[in-house]
Amino acid sequence: MxxxxxxxxxxxxxxxxxxxxxxxxxxxxxxxxxxxxxxxxxxxxxxxxxxxxxxxxxxxxxxxxxxxxxxxxxxxxxxxxxxxxxxxxxxxxxxxxxxxxxxxxxxxxxxxxxxxxxxxDLSETHFQPELPVPPSLRHCELCVETLAQFHAFWWNHPGLGTERGVLLDAAALEKIVSRNRQALSGFVEFLGDRLSKERRIACEEALAFLPAFWERRLMSVERNTLIHGDAHLWNFLHPKDVEHGRAYLIDLATTNRIRPPTNDLAYMMALQWFPARRALMEESLLGHYHRALLSHGVTGYSWEDCLLDYRYSVMTHLFTPVQQWDSKQIPAMVWWHNFERISEAYKDLRCGELVSS
Missing domain, CATH: 3.30.200.20 (Phosphorylase Kinase; domain 1)
Structure with a gap:
């Protein structure tokens, strides 16, 4: 063997x-x-x-x-x-x-x-940006095109949830909720007065809302797909030739989750980018992604659906840095900046309004 x-x-x-x-x-x-x-x-x-x-x-x-x-x-x-x-x-x-x-x-x-x-080894034709400097707009467009191709292939795929990807059941969902509650409690205690009252309340309200939302949204394959799960821009190989090249996904260890496609987009942009960069590129890239998704054959998923899903994905990723802190394996320089960025995105995109709607 x-x-x-x-x-x-x-x-x-x-x-x-x-x-x-x-x-x-x-x-x-x-x-x-x-x-x-x-x-x-x-x-x-x-x-x-x-x-x-x-x-x-x-x-x-x-x-x-x-x-x-x-x-x-x-x-x-x-x-x-x-x-x-x-x-x-x-x-x-x-x-x-x-x-x-x-x-x-x-x-x-x-x-x-x-x-x-x-x-x-594609180092002759592709590159990874030097951390923490993100790539150009055109390179980002190629990345979301790659995600759109990947997401579209698994959208309504007959093997989704059976041959590939893990579909959440009630027990798995309860485990996720419990883990987030435990992590948030420790996170709040650890940060103390370094966590503003506004952000603490936002986290608590979001976590009170999300379990029912996840139950409705994540326990079937409808409007969900296989996602990469760690789709920051350094988990792509970027072509040196942007006119003819293609971006490739790498580090696929988390590519077993069935989630809304925008989870990857929110991870790429809302979690990783400071407000000025998001203001410059976020909406245009989300629109570029949506058009690419439709061009690969996805139907019944409007721009409004995509934008709403993106806001819910930002809410979900509010707890990604909390989980990173709780894992004790991710450096503070990663989870601290991630929490700052996702908190600003949560506020800018008025995700708190989804909790009370």
């Missing part, structure tokens, strides 16, 4: 040759030479593999690949790794042209909980 790679000593030409042959990518020839450099992320070690093939190798394959290996000592990282492998396998089997990086090998072990992904 094939096992995930566990250490860099295993990164040999023979290993890569075997993996590429097993997956049907290398019909003839072999990997003649392999070198690598590595860097770490929050949850994984990434190896950039430089590959030299034998002269008779066919078909032509990339000379640079990325191997993603979750940290073995981190339980959350291992779980995310397993989820991401399953999602890559499902998407490549289901979608003819998924907006994700080409995957050459994916292996998981339910016994050890370890996994790895072998992906094409």
């Amino acid at each position: 094939t096992e995930p790679i566990e250490n860099e000593e295993q990164l040999t030409p023979e290993w890569l040759t075997e993996r590429l042959r097993r997956r049907g990518h290398l019909a003839r020839g072999r990997v003649a030479r392999l070198s690598h450099k590595s860097f770490g992320t929050f949850f994984s070690q990434i190896y950039r593999l430089e590959v030299l093939y034998s002269n008779d190798a066919a078909p032509a394959l990339p000379n640079s690949l990325l191997l993603k290996v979750p940290f073995a000592e981190n339980e959350a990282a291992l779980k995310m790794g397993l989820d991401e492998v399953e999602i890559y396998q499902a998407l490549t089997a289901t979608m003819a042209d998924p907006p994700v990086v080409r995957c050459f090998d994916s292996v998981l072990s339910q016994t050890s909980q370890k996994s790895h992904l072998l992906l094409e």
Whole structure:
């Protein structure tokens, strides 16, 4: 049985040759030479593999690949790794042209909980912006086009909730509500007078309202789809050529949730952007996304539906930084700014009016 790679000593030409042959990518020839450099992320070690093939190798394959290996000592990282492998396998089997990086090998072990992904390295044609500087408007448009393609494919898909994605039931919903209540209580106590009365009341009122809304909105596939779940702009690969290139989704570990499509948009903009940038781009990008969604065949979802869903999604994401704080795994520099930004979006979009309507 094939096992995930566990250490860099295993990164040999023979290993890569075997993996590429097993997956049907290398019909003839072999990997003649392999070198690598590595860097770490929050949850994984990434190896950039430089590959030299034998002269008779066919078909032509990339000379640079990325191997993603979750940290073995981190339980959350291992779980995310397993989820991401399953999602890559499902998407490549289901979608003819998924907006994700080409995957050459994916292996998981339910016994050890370890996994790895072998992906094409697109650094010659794509880039990620330097944190925390967001990309240009055109790059953002390409990102929402990618989300629209992805969301539209799973919109009313017969396998949604069965083959792919987890549909909430009453027990799962109660667990989410309970976790949010517990996290908010601790968050309020932790911040003390660093949390304004206005924002505390907004959180408390929203959390009193949301359970009934979620019960109506999240327990069926109607007007819901498979979302990325972590769709900030650094989880895209952005094309250097904006005229002909395409944005790709990366880091798919959370791509198992069935939610309103605007959850991804609110995560991208309301949670991540300060008010001045939202004022400049938010509505135009939401409109660009909605038009792209319709162009991919979605019907019965008006601009008014989209805008209303976006406001509800902003309300939902009011608790994302609360959960980030509660996890004790996300740095304060992330959740603190996220809470500031989402609170301003909640106010600017008059989301509090939805609670009392």
